[in-house]
Amino acid sequence: MAYKVLVTDYVWPSVEPEKAVLAQIGAELVVAPDGSEATLAEFARDVDGILTCFAQVTDTVLRAAEKCVVVGRYGVGVDNIAVDTATELGMAVTYVPDYCVEEVSDHVMGLLMTWNRRIAYFDRLVKTSGWGSLSLTIPI
Known part of the structure; x- marks a missing residue:
């Protein structure tokens, strides 16, 4: 069968x-x-x-x-x-209880680093105001 x-x-x-x-x-x-x-x-x-x-x-x-x-x-x-x-x-x-666990944790760590270093914020400032107009408020 x-x-x-x-x-x-x-x-x-x-x-x-x-x-x-x-x-x-x-x-x-x-x-x-x-x-x-x-x-x-x-x-x-x-x-x-x-x-x-x-x-x-x-x-x-x-x-x-x-x-x-x-x-x-x-x-x-x-x-x-x-x-x-x-x-x-x-x-x-x-079901697959551990599906994508590593990928999600990698993504979360990337978002945490982006937030901690203010990468998205500074990226937006540079794109809207230009490279020379940015005064850094934290050391990078």
Whole structure:
């Protein structure tokens, strides 16, 4: 028996990596043409698993997915998945709790350094008033 996995939506160039991984177990990957509830419910009817990014995996979608045993979220959180319904139906719900953690922390550190050194403020002053018109109030 071959498995079937539904991808509700994605924002990257392709799902070839997913296809390659699933091919190793003989599973078929199906991509929904849009993220509407009606479309997802129709495509979910005979799948064993659902992968979602931003699409709403609602009560209706989950109840239509009678064979489904797992719903996986590409990313952090499960706010777009009807977790209570999935639990009631015996479906496992997974997500990636550490997705983008390093990137977010790098970004925060960059913003802190920008704020601390007043880079955006001085950039704006130089652009609006010219290079020579700036009197520095803190040493750089």
